[in-house]
Amino acid sequence: MAVLDQTGGVARAAPDRARPREKALRRRSSALRRAFPYLLVAPAVIYLLGITLYPGAYAIYQSFYLVRFTEWIPVGFDNYVELWSDSEFWQALLNTLIIGGIALALECVIAMALAFFAYRDALIRVWRIVFLMPMLFMPSAVAFVWKLAFNDGRVISDLLRKIGLIDGNLDFLGNVWLARSTLIVADLWQWTPFLFIIFVAALQSQDQEVEEAARLDGASWPAIFWNVSLPMIRPVIAVAVVLRGIDITTMFTNVFILTKGTPGGTTETISYFIYRQGFQTFNFGYASAAAVVMLVVTILAAQLVVKRAFRSGKA
Amino acid sequence: MEKRRKSKGDNLVLRYLVLGSWALFCLVPILWFLSIGFRPRTEIITPEPIYWPTFSLDAWxxxxxxxxxxxxxxxxxxxxxxxxxxxxxxxxxxxxxxxxxxxxxxxxxxxxxxxxxxxxxxxxxxxxxxxxxxxxxxxxxxxxxxxxxxxxxxxxxxxxxxxxxxxxxxxxxxxxxxxxxxxxxxxxxxxxxxxxxxxxxxxxxxxxxxxxxxxxxxxxxxxxxxxxxxxxxxxxxxxxxxxxxxxxxxxxxxxxxxxxxxxxxxxxxxxxxxxxxxxx
CATH class of the missing domain: 1.10.3720.10 (MetI-like)
Incomplete structure:
Protein backbone atom coordinates (compact mmCIF):
# COMPACT_ATOMS: atom_id res chain seq x y z
CA MET A 1 0.00 0.00 0.00
CA ALA A 2 2.98 2.26 0.58
CA VAL A 3 3.41 2.20 -3.16
CA LEU A 4 0.12 3.90 -3.81
CA ASP A 5 0.61 6.57 -1.12
CA GLN A 6 3.92 7.54 -2.55
CA THR A 7 2.81 7.79 -6.15
CA GLY A 8 -0.13 9.83 -4.94
CA GLY A 9 2.48 12.32 -3.76
CA VAL A 10 3.20 13.30 -7.33
CA ALA A 11 -0.23 14.79 -7.83
CA ARG A 12 -0.15 16.68 -4.56
CA ALA A 13 3.01 18.54 -5.49
CA ALA A 14 1.19 20.90 -7.87
CA PRO A 15 3.04 24.10 -8.80
CA ASP A 16 2.37 27.01 -6.45
CA ARG A 17 1.49 30.21 -8.34
CA ALA A 18 2.87 32.55 -5.70
CA ARG A 19 6.38 31.16 -6.08
CA PRO A 20 8.74 31.52 -9.01
CA ARG A 21 8.17 28.88 -11.66
CA GLU A 22 11.66 27.46 -11.39
CA LYS A 23 11.28 26.72 -7.72
CA ALA A 24 7.94 25.03 -8.36
CA LEU A 25 9.49 22.97 -11.09
CA ARG A 26 12.32 21.93 -8.88
CA ARG A 27 9.90 21.01 -6.14
CA ARG A 28 7.83 18.95 -8.52
CA SER A 29 10.87 17.20 -9.83
CA SER A 30 12.02 16.41 -6.30
CA ALA A 31 8.64 14.87 -5.53
CA LEU A 32 8.92 12.93 -8.75
CA ARG A 33 12.41 11.85 -7.81
CA ARG A 34 11.18 10.56 -4.48
CA ALA A 35 8.32 8.71 -6.15
CA PHE A 36 10.44 7.43 -9.01
CA PRO A 37 11.74 4.19 -7.43
CA TYR A 38 8.21 3.33 -6.36
CA LEU A 39 6.96 3.97 -9.89
CA LEU A 40 9.59 1.60 -11.23
CA VAL A 41 8.70 -1.24 -8.90
CA ALA A 42 4.93 -0.63 -8.84
CA PRO A 43 3.93 -2.43 -12.07
CA ALA A 44 5.64 -5.62 -10.97
CA VAL A 45 4.16 -5.43 -7.47
CA ILE A 46 0.65 -4.75 -8.76
CA TYR A 47 0.95 -7.64 -11.19
CA LEU A 48 2.07 -9.97 -8.41
CA LEU A 49 -0.68 -8.77 -6.09
CA GLY A 50 -3.02 -9.86 -8.85
CA ILE A 51 -1.79 -13.41 -8.56
CA THR A 52 -1.35 -13.56 -4.77
CA LEU A 53 -3.51 -11.06 -2.93
CA TYR A 54 -6.55 -11.34 -5.16
CA PRO A 55 -6.61 -15.15 -5.33
CA GLY A 56 -5.77 -15.36 -1.63
CA ALA A 57 -8.71 -13.12 -0.73
CA TYR A 58 -10.93 -14.97 -3.17
CA ALA A 59 -10.00 -18.32 -1.66
CA ILE A 60 -10.68 -17.08 1.87
CA TYR A 61 -14.05 -15.71 0.76
CA GLN A 62 -14.98 -18.86 -1.15
CA SER A 63 -13.94 -21.09 1.74
CA PHE A 64 -17.00 -19.87 3.68
CA TYR A 65 -19.39 -21.05 0.99
CA LEU A 66 -20.78 -24.26 -0.34
CA VAL A 67 -20.39 -23.88 -4.08
CA ARG A 68 -22.84 -25.81 -6.24
CA PHE A 69 -22.27 -24.80 -9.85
CA THR A 70 -23.36 -21.14 -9.92
CA GLU A 71 -25.04 -21.23 -6.53
CA TRP A 72 -23.08 -20.08 -3.49
CA ILE A 73 -24.55 -21.02 -0.13
CA PRO A 74 -22.89 -19.41 2.91
CA VAL A 75 -21.92 -22.06 5.45
CA GLY A 76 -19.70 -20.19 7.90
CA PHE A 77 -16.83 -22.25 9.18
CA ASP A 78 -18.35 -25.57 8.10
CA ASN A 79 -15.70 -26.24 5.47
CA TYR A 80 -12.95 -25.79 8.03
CA VAL A 81 -14.70 -27.95 10.60
CA GLU A 82 -15.15 -30.66 7.99
CA LEU A 83 -11.52 -30.32 6.94
CA TRP A 84 -10.38 -30.74 10.53
CA SER A 85 -12.10 -34.09 10.79
CA ASP A 86 -11.37 -35.21 7.23
CA SER A 87 -8.91 -38.07 7.40
CA GLU A 88 -8.17 -37.71 3.68
CA PHE A 89 -6.92 -34.17 4.27
CA TRP A 90 -4.61 -35.23 7.11
CA GLN A 91 -3.50 -38.18 5.07
CA ALA A 92 -2.60 -35.85 2.17
CA LEU A 93 -0.70 -33.57 4.53
CA LEU A 94 1.17 -36.51 5.99
CA ASN A 95 1.90 -37.98 2.54
CA THR A 96 3.32 -34.66 1.39
CA LEU A 97 5.63 -34.58 4.41
CA ILE A 98 6.67 -38.24 4.11
CA ILE A 99 7.24 -38.32 0.35
CA GLY A 100 8.71 -34.83 0.21
CA GLY A 101 10.85 -35.35 3.31
CA ILE A 102 12.36 -38.63 2.14
CA ALA A 103 12.96 -37.35 -1.39
CA LEU A 104 14.50 -34.11 -0.14
CA ALA A 105 16.80 -35.90 2.31
CA LEU A 106 17.97 -38.39 -0.32
CA GLU A 107 18.47 -35.65 -2.89
CA CYS A 108 20.60 -33.63 -0.46
CA VAL A 109 22.80 -36.56 0.51
CA ILE A 110 23.26 -37.78 -3.06
CA ALA A 111 23.86 -34.30 -4.48
CA MET A 112 26.39 -33.57 -1.76
CA ALA A 113 28.20 -36.87 -2.28
CA LEU A 114 28.31 -36.31 -6.03
CA ALA A 115 29.49 -32.74 -5.54
CA PHE A 116 32.21 -33.92 -3.15
CA PHE A 117 33.59 -36.32 -5.76
CA ALA A 118 33.04 -34.10 -8.78
CA TYR A 119 34.05 -30.55 -7.92
CA ARG A 120 37.81 -31.14 -8.05
CA ASP A 121 37.57 -33.61 -10.91
CA ALA A 122 39.12 -32.81 -14.27
CA LEU A 123 35.94 -33.94 -16.03
CA ILE A 124 33.64 -31.65 -14.05
CA ARG A 125 32.21 -30.07 -17.21
CA VAL A 126 31.18 -33.49 -18.48
CA TRP A 127 29.65 -34.55 -15.15
CA ARG A 128 27.73 -31.33 -14.89
CA ILE A 129 26.06 -31.60 -18.27
CA VAL A 130 25.35 -35.34 -17.92
CA PHE A 131 23.87 -35.03 -14.44
CA LEU A 132 21.83 -32.04 -15.58
CA MET A 133 20.01 -33.85 -18.36
CA PRO A 134 17.08 -35.30 -16.40
CA MET A 135 16.25 -31.80 -15.20
CA LEU A 136 15.84 -30.60 -18.77
CA PHE A 137 12.92 -32.88 -19.58
CA MET A 138 9.41 -31.60 -19.10
CA PRO A 139 8.15 -32.87 -15.73
CA SER A 140 5.13 -34.41 -17.42
CA ALA A 141 7.45 -36.37 -19.72
CA VAL A 142 9.51 -37.56 -16.76
CA ALA A 143 6.37 -38.79 -15.06
CA PHE A 144 5.60 -40.88 -18.15
CA VAL A 145 9.15 -42.27 -18.26
CA TRP A 146 8.67 -43.67 -14.78
CA LYS A 147 5.06 -44.65 -15.33
CA LEU A 148 6.21 -46.84 -18.20
CA ALA A 149 9.24 -48.16 -16.33
CA PHE A 150 7.41 -48.98 -13.09
CA ASN A 151 3.87 -49.76 -14.09
CA ASP A 152 2.87 -50.10 -17.71
CA GLY A 153 6.08 -51.58 -19.13
CA ARG A 154 7.06 -53.55 -16.00
CA VAL A 155 10.70 -52.83 -16.76
CA ILE A 156 11.77 -52.33 -13.15
CA SER A 157 10.11 -55.60 -12.13
CA ASP A 158 11.84 -57.36 -15.00
CA LEU A 159 15.25 -55.97 -14.09
CA LEU A 160 14.81 -56.88 -10.43
CA ARG A 161 13.77 -60.39 -11.49
CA LYS A 162 16.80 -60.70 -13.76
CA ILE A 163 19.19 -59.98 -10.90
CA GLY A 164 17.23 -62.43 -8.78
CA LEU A 165 15.74 -60.10 -6.18
CA ILE A 166 12.10 -61.02 -6.83
CA ASP A 167 10.02 -63.51 -8.72
CA GLY A 168 6.92 -62.43 -10.55
CA ASN A 169 5.96 -58.81 -11.00
CA LEU A 170 5.78 -56.10 -8.39
CA ASP A 171 2.55 -54.15 -8.39
CA PHE A 172 3.90 -50.66 -7.88
CA LEU A 173 0.45 -49.16 -7.62
CA GLY A 174 -0.89 -51.72 -5.18
CA ASN A 175 1.50 -51.26 -2.30
CA VAL A 176 1.78 -48.11 -0.20
CA TRP A 177 5.55 -47.95 -0.03
CA LEU A 178 6.13 -49.14 -3.57
CA ALA A 179 3.78 -46.46 -4.87
CA ARG A 180 5.45 -43.83 -2.71
CA SER A 181 8.87 -44.92 -3.86
CA THR A 182 7.91 -44.47 -7.52
CA LEU A 183 7.14 -40.83 -6.71
CA ILE A 184 10.38 -40.52 -4.75
CA VAL A 185 12.48 -42.07 -7.52
CA ALA A 186 10.89 -39.87 -10.18
CA ASP A 187 11.54 -36.73 -8.13
CA LEU A 188 15.04 -37.82 -7.18
CA TRP A 189 15.99 -38.59 -10.77
CA GLN A 190 14.83 -35.26 -12.09
CA TRP A 191 15.78 -32.88 -9.28
CA THR A 192 18.98 -34.12 -7.62
CA PRO A 193 20.88 -32.20 -10.33
CA PHE A 194 19.30 -28.96 -9.10
CA LEU A 195 21.09 -29.32 -5.78
CA PHE A 196 24.22 -30.81 -7.38
CA ILE A 197 24.72 -27.85 -9.74
CA ILE A 198 24.36 -25.37 -6.90
CA PHE A 199 26.59 -27.29 -4.48
CA VAL A 200 29.36 -27.66 -7.06
CA ALA A 201 29.21 -23.97 -7.96
CA ALA A 202 29.45 -23.05 -4.29
CA LEU A 203 32.35 -25.43 -3.66
CA GLN A 204 34.22 -24.13 -6.68
CA SER A 205 33.76 -20.47 -5.87
CA GLN A 206 34.90 -20.69 -2.26
CA ASP A 207 38.34 -19.60 -1.21
CA GLN A 208 40.64 -22.38 -2.45
CA GLU A 209 43.51 -21.30 -0.24
CA VAL A 210 41.80 -22.41 2.93
CA GLU A 211 41.44 -25.94 1.57
CA GLU A 212 45.00 -25.86 0.35
CA ALA A 213 46.29 -24.77 3.76
CA ALA A 214 44.39 -27.59 5.44
CA ARG A 215 45.78 -30.03 2.91
CA LEU A 216 49.35 -28.90 3.57
CA ASP A 217 48.69 -29.50 7.25
CA GLY A 218 48.15 -33.11 6.29
CA ALA A 219 44.37 -33.35 6.58
CA SER A 220 42.62 -35.88 4.34
CA TRP A 221 40.13 -34.70 1.72
CA PRO A 222 37.04 -36.09 3.46
CA ALA A 223 38.11 -34.32 6.63
CA ILE A 224 38.78 -31.08 4.77
CA PHE A 225 35.46 -31.34 3.01
CA TRP A 226 33.58 -31.97 6.23
CA ASN A 227 35.35 -29.49 8.47
CA VAL A 228 36.41 -26.72 6.10
CA SER A 229 34.45 -26.67 2.85
CA LEU A 230 30.98 -27.59 4.08
CA PRO A 231 30.78 -24.96 6.83
CA MET A 232 31.90 -22.33 4.31
CA ILE A 233 29.10 -23.07 1.89
CA ARG A 234 26.41 -23.56 4.52
CA PRO A 235 24.41 -20.43 3.53
CA VAL A 236 24.28 -21.68 -0.05
CA ILE A 237 23.14 -25.11 1.07
CA ALA A 238 20.36 -23.43 3.04
CA VAL A 239 19.09 -21.47 0.04
CA ALA A 240 19.21 -24.48 -2.27
CA VAL A 241 17.45 -26.78 0.20
CA VAL A 242 14.77 -24.19 0.94
CA LEU A 243 14.03 -23.71 -2.77
CA ARG A 244 13.93 -27.45 -3.41
CA GLY A 245 11.83 -27.98 -0.28
CA ILE A 246 9.25 -25.48 -1.51
CA ASP A 247 8.97 -27.16 -4.88
CA ILE A 248 8.79 -30.64 -3.41
CA THR A 249 5.89 -29.78 -1.10
CA THR A 250 3.90 -28.59 -4.10
CA MET A 251 4.41 -31.88 -5.96
CA PHE A 252 1.54 -32.37 -8.37
CA THR A 253 2.50 -33.48 -11.89
CA ASN A 254 4.01 -36.81 -10.85
CA VAL A 255 1.02 -37.67 -8.68
CA PHE A 256 -1.39 -36.68 -11.44
CA ILE A 257 0.30 -38.87 -14.05
CA LEU A 258 1.92 -41.66 -12.03
CA THR A 259 -0.30 -42.68 -9.16
CA LYS A 260 -3.42 -40.50 -8.93
CA GLY A 261 -3.15 -40.97 -5.18
CA THR A 262 -3.46 -44.74 -5.20
CA PRO A 263 -3.43 -47.01 -3.32
CA GLY A 264 -6.13 -45.69 -1.04
CA GLY A 265 -4.94 -42.09 -1.05
CA THR A 266 -1.52 -42.94 0.36
CA THR A 267 0.30 -41.07 -2.38
CA GLU A 268 -2.04 -38.11 -2.57
CA THR A 269 -0.18 -34.86 -1.93
CA ILE A 270 -1.82 -31.72 -0.63
CA SER A 271 -1.74 -30.10 -4.09
CA TYR A 272 -3.46 -33.12 -5.59
CA PHE A 273 -6.03 -33.10 -2.76
CA ILE A 274 -6.96 -29.48 -3.57
CA TYR A 275 -7.10 -30.26 -7.29
CA ARG A 276 -9.28 -33.32 -6.73
CA GLN A 277 -11.70 -31.53 -4.39
CA GLY A 278 -11.93 -28.57 -6.76
CA PHE A 279 -11.87 -29.97 -10.24
CA GLN A 280 -13.03 -33.54 -9.90
CA THR A 281 -15.74 -33.38 -7.25
CA PHE A 282 -16.37 -29.65 -7.92
CA ASN A 283 -16.40 -28.96 -4.22
CA PHE A 284 -14.82 -25.53 -4.70
CA GLY A 285 -15.58 -24.08 -1.27
CA TYR A 286 -14.03 -27.08 0.45
CA ALA A 287 -10.98 -27.03 -1.82
CA SER A 288 -10.57 -23.33 -1.08
CA ALA A 289 -10.59 -24.02 2.66
CA ALA A 290 -7.74 -26.49 2.15
CA ALA A 291 -5.94 -23.92 0.00
CA VAL A 292 -6.31 -21.31 2.75
CA VAL A 293 -4.74 -23.69 5.28
CA MET A 294 -1.87 -24.28 2.86
CA LEU A 295 -1.58 -20.52 2.30
CA VAL A 296 -1.20 -19.87 6.03
CA VAL A 297 1.49 -22.53 6.29
CA THR A 298 3.26 -21.02 3.27
CA ILE A 299 3.24 -17.51 4.73
CA LEU A 300 4.60 -18.78 8.03
CA ALA A 301 7.31 -20.77 6.26
CA ALA A 302 8.23 -17.81 4.08
CA GLN A 303 8.61 -15.56 7.11
CA LEU A 304 10.51 -18.04 9.26
CA VAL A 305 12.68 -19.95 6.81
CA VAL A 306 12.96 -18.25 3.46
CA LYS A 307 13.74 -14.77 4.73
CA ARG A 308 16.57 -16.11 6.85
CA ALA A 309 17.98 -18.38 4.14
CA PHE A 310 18.08 -15.63 1.56
CA ARG A 311 19.54 -13.03 3.90
CA SER A 312 22.48 -15.25 4.84
CA GLY A 313 22.80 -16.49 1.27
CA LYS A 314 23.74 -13.02 0.12
CA ALA A 315 26.69 -12.79 2.50
CA MET B 1 47.69 -24.08 -13.97
CA GLU B 2 49.51 -26.52 -11.78
CA LYS B 3 47.79 -29.85 -11.49
CA ARG B 4 46.51 -30.73 -8.06
CA ARG B 5 48.69 -33.30 -6.45
CA LYS B 6 47.11 -36.46 -5.27
CA SER B 7 46.49 -36.32 -1.56
CA LYS B 8 45.31 -38.43 1.31
CA GLY B 9 41.81 -39.82 1.15
CA ASP B 10 41.59 -39.26 -2.58
CA ASN B 11 40.31 -42.58 -3.81
CA LEU B 12 40.03 -42.37 -7.58
CA VAL B 13 38.38 -45.78 -7.97
CA LEU B 14 35.63 -44.88 -5.55
CA ARG B 15 35.25 -41.45 -7.12
CA TYR B 16 34.73 -42.74 -10.63
CA LEU B 17 32.57 -45.58 -9.43
CA VAL B 18 30.16 -43.15 -7.75
CA LEU B 19 30.16 -40.55 -10.51
CA GLY B 20 29.98 -43.18 -13.22
CA SER B 21 27.02 -44.99 -11.68
CA TRP B 22 25.05 -41.78 -11.26
CA ALA B 23 25.84 -40.86 -14.87
CA LEU B 24 24.43 -44.23 -15.92
CA PHE B 25 21.36 -43.70 -13.76
CA CYS B 26 20.82 -40.36 -15.52
CA LEU B 27 21.46 -41.54 -19.05
CA VAL B 28 19.99 -45.04 -19.24
CA PRO B 29 16.35 -43.98 -18.71
CA ILE B 30 16.82 -41.21 -21.27
CA LEU B 31 18.27 -43.53 -23.91
CA TRP B 32 15.68 -46.16 -23.16
CA PHE B 33 12.90 -43.58 -23.52
CA LEU B 34 14.44 -42.44 -26.80
CA SER B 35 14.21 -46.03 -27.99
CA ILE B 36 10.50 -45.95 -27.08
CA GLY B 37 10.05 -43.08 -29.51
CA PHE B 38 11.35 -45.21 -32.36
CA ARG B 39 9.57 -48.48 -31.80
CA PRO B 40 6.17 -49.69 -32.96
CA ARG B 41 3.33 -49.49 -30.46
CA THR B 42 3.11 -53.24 -30.25
CA GLU B 43 6.56 -53.43 -28.66
CA ILE B 44 5.99 -50.98 -25.81
CA ILE B 45 3.50 -52.50 -23.40
CA THR B 46 4.19 -56.19 -23.51
CA PRO B 47 4.11 -59.01 -20.94
CA GLU B 48 7.92 -59.11 -21.08
CA PRO B 49 9.77 -55.83 -21.72
CA ILE B 50 11.53 -55.76 -25.09
CA TYR B 51 15.03 -54.32 -24.84
CA TRP B 52 16.05 -54.58 -28.50
CA PRO B 53 13.02 -53.36 -30.45
CA THR B 54 12.55 -53.11 -34.18
CA PHE B 55 13.10 -49.62 -35.56
CA SER B 56 9.93 -47.83 -36.58
CA LEU B 57 8.77 -44.34 -37.42
CA ASP B 58 5.21 -45.07 -36.32
CA ALA B 59 5.25 -42.32 -33.73
CA TRP B 60 6.25 -39.69 -36.28
Missing part, protein backbone atom coordinates in the same frame (compact mmCIF):
# COMPACT_ATOMS: atom_id res chain seq x y z
CA UNK B 61 3.44 -40.72 -38.56
CA UNK B 62 1.01 -40.78 -35.65
CA UNK B 63 2.05 -37.34 -34.43
CA UNK B 64 1.83 -35.72 -37.83
CA UNK B 65 -1.39 -37.42 -38.85
CA UNK B 66 -3.49 -37.76 -35.71
CA UNK B 67 -2.28 -35.10 -33.33
CA UNK B 68 -2.17 -31.34 -33.97
CA UNK B 69 1.42 -31.26 -32.82
CA UNK B 70 2.20 -27.97 -34.57
CA UNK B 71 -0.65 -26.30 -32.69
CA UNK B 72 0.81 -27.48 -29.39
CA UNK B 73 4.22 -26.27 -30.44
CA UNK B 74 2.86 -22.88 -31.52
CA UNK B 75 0.93 -22.49 -28.25
CA UNK B 76 4.03 -23.29 -26.21
CA UNK B 77 6.20 -20.88 -28.18
CA UNK B 78 3.68 -18.01 -28.13
CA UNK B 79 2.76 -18.36 -24.44
CA UNK B 80 6.36 -18.83 -23.27
CA UNK B 81 7.86 -16.04 -25.37
CA UNK B 82 5.09 -13.63 -24.47
CA UNK B 83 5.44 -14.40 -20.78
CA UNK B 84 9.19 -13.77 -20.84
CA UNK B 85 8.66 -10.44 -22.59
CA UNK B 86 6.11 -9.40 -19.95
CA UNK B 87 8.51 -10.49 -17.21
CA UNK B 88 11.34 -8.41 -18.64
CA UNK B 89 9.19 -5.31 -19.13
CA UNK B 90 7.94 -5.48 -15.53
CA UNK B 91 11.01 -7.04 -13.99
CA UNK B 92 13.92 -4.90 -15.23
CA UNK B 93 12.56 -1.60 -13.83
CA UNK B 94 11.61 -3.35 -10.59
CA UNK B 95 15.07 -4.86 -10.21
CA UNK B 96 16.63 -1.47 -10.96
CA UNK B 97 14.46 0.17 -8.34
CA UNK B 98 15.40 -2.46 -5.74
CA UNK B 99 19.14 -2.12 -6.36
CA UNK B 100 19.78 1.52 -7.16
CA UNK B 101 17.57 3.47 -4.79
CA UNK B 102 17.28 3.83 -1.06
CA UNK B 103 13.71 4.20 0.09
CA UNK B 104 11.31 3.25 2.80
CA UNK B 105 9.83 -0.23 2.42
CA UNK B 106 12.31 -1.29 -0.24
CA UNK B 107 13.44 -4.47 1.47
CA UNK B 108 9.87 -5.43 2.30
CA UNK B 109 8.84 -4.98 -1.31
CA UNK B 110 11.81 -7.07 -2.42
CA UNK B 111 10.92 -9.81 0.02
CA UNK B 112 7.28 -9.69 -0.99
CA UNK B 113 8.31 -10.25 -4.62
CA UNK B 114 10.55 -13.14 -3.54
CA UNK B 115 7.82 -14.68 -1.42
CA UNK B 116 5.45 -15.04 -4.37
CA UNK B 117 7.87 -17.75 -5.51
CA UNK B 118 6.79 -19.77 -2.43
CA UNK B 119 3.14 -19.77 -3.40
CA UNK B 120 2.05 -23.26 -4.42
CA UNK B 121 0.13 -23.24 -7.71
CA UNK B 122 -2.61 -25.31 -6.08
CA UNK B 123 -3.36 -22.54 -3.55
CA UNK B 124 -4.27 -20.02 -6.22
CA UNK B 125 -5.45 -22.45 -8.88
CA UNK B 126 -9.18 -22.22 -8.14
CA UNK B 127 -9.40 -18.40 -7.91
CA UNK B 128 -7.25 -18.06 -11.02
CA UNK B 129 -9.53 -20.49 -12.82
CA UNK B 130 -12.62 -18.45 -11.87
CA UNK B 131 -10.84 -15.21 -12.74
CA UNK B 132 -10.00 -16.36 -16.24
CA UNK B 133 -13.42 -17.87 -16.69
CA UNK B 134 -15.08 -14.56 -15.83
CA UNK B 135 -12.72 -12.76 -18.20
CA UNK B 136 -13.62 -15.25 -20.94
CA UNK B 137 -9.98 -16.28 -21.16
CA UNK B 138 -10.34 -20.00 -20.52
CA UNK B 139 -8.68 -22.16 -23.15
CA UNK B 140 -6.70 -19.21 -24.41
CA UNK B 141 -2.98 -18.80 -25.03
CA UNK B 142 -3.23 -15.26 -23.63
CA UNK B 143 -4.29 -16.59 -20.25
CA UNK B 144 -1.32 -18.95 -20.25
CA UNK B 145 0.98 -16.08 -21.15
CA UNK B 146 -0.32 -13.97 -18.25
CA UNK B 147 -0.09 -16.77 -15.73
CA UNK B 148 3.40 -17.92 -16.77
CA UNK B 149 4.57 -14.32 -16.51
CA UNK B 150 3.16 -14.06 -13.00
CA UNK B 151 4.68 -17.36 -11.89
CA UNK B 152 8.16 -16.39 -13.07
CA UNK B 153 8.22 -12.67 -12.31
CA UNK B 154 9.79 -13.12 -8.87
CA UNK B 155 12.59 -15.23 -10.32
CA UNK B 156 13.29 -12.72 -13.08
CA UNK B 157 13.37 -9.75 -10.69
CA UNK B 158 15.69 -11.45 -8.23
CA UNK B 159 18.14 -12.79 -10.80
CA UNK B 160 18.44 -9.45 -12.58
CA UNK B 161 18.71 -7.65 -9.25
CA UNK B 162 21.64 -9.86 -8.31
CA UNK B 163 23.50 -8.93 -11.51
CA UNK B 164 22.68 -5.24 -11.13
CA UNK B 165 24.22 -5.26 -7.66
CA UNK B 166 27.53 -6.18 -9.29
CA UNK B 167 27.64 -3.12 -11.54
CA UNK B 168 30.01 -0.55 -10.04
CA UNK B 169 28.26 2.60 -8.91
CA UNK B 170 30.96 4.76 -10.58
CA UNK B 171 29.74 3.74 -14.02
CA UNK B 172 26.41 5.31 -13.27
CA UNK B 173 27.81 8.37 -11.51
CA UNK B 174 29.95 9.20 -14.52
CA UNK B 175 26.92 9.17 -16.79
CA UNK B 176 24.93 11.20 -14.29
CA UNK B 177 27.52 13.98 -14.20
CA UNK B 178 27.24 14.04 -17.98
CA UNK B 179 23.60 14.93 -17.44
CA UNK B 180 21.90 11.62 -18.27
CA UNK B 181 18.52 11.00 -16.63
CA UNK B 182 17.62 7.92 -14.60
CA UNK B 183 15.76 6.19 -17.40
CA UNK B 184 18.52 6.86 -19.90
CA UNK B 185 21.06 5.45 -17.46
CA UNK B 186 18.94 2.34 -17.07
CA UNK B 187 18.58 1.91 -20.82
CA UNK B 188 22.07 2.83 -21.98
CA UNK B 189 24.28 1.68 -19.12
CA UNK B 190 22.59 -0.69 -16.71
CA UNK B 191 20.80 -2.96 -19.18
CA UNK B 192 23.87 -3.55 -21.38
CA UNK B 193 26.01 -4.11 -18.28
CA UNK B 194 23.73 -6.77 -16.84
CA UNK B 195 22.84 -8.45 -20.11
CA UNK B 196 24.16 -11.85 -18.93
CA UNK B 197 21.76 -11.62 -16.00
CA UNK B 198 18.85 -10.70 -18.26
CA UNK B 199 19.61 -13.61 -20.57
CA UNK B 200 19.97 -16.03 -17.65
CA UNK B 201 16.69 -14.86 -16.16
CA UNK B 202 14.95 -15.19 -19.53
CA UNK B 203 16.21 -18.71 -20.12
CA UNK B 204 15.25 -19.94 -16.66
CA UNK B 205 11.83 -18.29 -16.86
CA UNK B 206 11.32 -19.82 -20.30
CA UNK B 207 12.18 -23.31 -19.06
CA UNK B 208 9.84 -23.05 -16.08
CA UNK B 209 7.12 -21.78 -18.41
CA UNK B 210 7.62 -24.65 -20.87
CA UNK B 211 7.33 -27.11 -17.98
CA UNK B 212 4.33 -25.52 -16.26
CA UNK B 213 1.62 -28.10 -15.74
CA UNK B 214 -1.13 -27.39 -13.20
CA UNK B 215 -2.32 -23.98 -14.43
CA UNK B 216 -2.12 -25.12 -18.04
CA UNK B 217 -4.10 -28.23 -17.19
CA UNK B 218 -6.89 -26.08 -15.72
CA UNK B 219 -6.91 -23.33 -18.34
CA UNK B 220 -6.38 -25.27 -21.57
CA UNK B 221 -9.01 -27.67 -22.78
CA UNK B 222 -8.57 -27.93 -26.56
CA UNK B 223 -5.80 -27.69 -29.10
CA UNK B 224 -6.22 -23.92 -29.19
CA UNK B 225 -4.39 -23.68 -25.86
CA UNK B 226 -2.80 -27.05 -25.15
CA UNK B 227 0.95 -26.73 -24.72
CA UNK B 228 3.45 -29.52 -25.22
CA UNK B 229 3.67 -30.12 -21.48
CA UNK B 230 -0.04 -30.76 -20.95
CA UNK B 231 -0.77 -32.25 -24.38
CA UNK B 232 1.44 -35.17 -23.36
CA UNK B 233 -0.99 -36.14 -20.63
CA UNK B 234 -3.67 -36.47 -23.29
CA UNK B 235 -1.76 -38.72 -25.62
CA UNK B 236 -3.99 -41.62 -24.94
CA UNK B 237 -5.66 -43.71 -27.55
CA UNK B 238 -8.81 -44.58 -25.65
CA UNK B 239 -8.88 -48.34 -25.17
CA UNK B 240 -5.28 -48.66 -26.37
CA UNK B 241 -4.03 -46.75 -23.34
CA UNK B 242 -1.21 -44.26 -23.27
CA UNK B 243 0.59 -43.68 -26.58
CA UNK B 244 4.11 -43.81 -25.23
CA UNK B 245 6.07 -43.58 -28.45
CA UNK B 246 4.42 -40.27 -29.33
CA UNK B 247 5.04 -39.00 -25.81
CA UNK B 248 8.69 -39.96 -26.01
CA UNK B 249 9.11 -38.23 -29.33
CA UNK B 250 7.46 -35.00 -28.18
CA UNK B 251 9.49 -34.93 -24.99
CA UNK B 252 12.71 -35.14 -26.99
CA UNK B 253 11.52 -32.43 -29.34
CA UNK B 254 11.09 -30.18 -26.30
CA UNK B 255 14.31 -31.39 -24.68
CA UNK B 256 16.68 -30.38 -27.49
CA UNK B 257 16.02 -26.61 -27.52
CA UNK B 258 16.14 -26.56 -23.72
CA UNK B 259 19.51 -28.33 -23.79
CA UNK B 260 20.85 -25.72 -26.22
CA UNK B 261 19.59 -22.86 -24.02
CA UNK B 262 21.11 -24.40 -20.91
CA UNK B 263 24.49 -24.95 -22.53
CA UNK B 264 24.43 -21.27 -23.54
CA UNK B 265 23.96 -20.08 -19.96
CA UNK B 266 25.89 -22.91 -18.29
CA UNK B 267 28.22 -20.57 -16.40
CA UNK B 268 25.29 -18.67 -14.92
CA UNK B 269 23.08 -21.63 -14.17
CA UNK B 270 23.62 -22.00 -10.43
CA UNK B 271 23.22 -18.29 -9.91
CA UNK B 272 20.01 -18.33 -11.88
CA UNK B 273 18.57 -21.36 -10.13
CA UNK B 274 19.12 -19.81 -6.70
CA UNK B 275 17.64 -16.50 -7.86
CA UNK B 276 21.02 -14.83 -7.48
CA UNK B 277 21.83 -16.05 -3.98
CA UNK B 278 24.84 -18.07 -5.19
CA UNK B 279 27.49 -16.38 -7.27
CA UNK B 280 29.19 -19.30 -8.93
Missing amino acids: RLLLADWPIFDYLRNSVVAVTGSVVIDLILGIPAAYSLTRYEYRGRDDIGFYILSTRMMAPAIVAIPIFFLFRNMGLLDSVWALMLIYAAVNLSIVVWIIRSYMLDIPKELEDAARTDGAGDLRILWEIIIPACLPGIITASVIAAIFAINEFLFTLLIASTKSAYTMSVALANFTGGSDGVIYNAIALVSFLAFLPILVLIVLIQKHLSRGLTMGAVKG
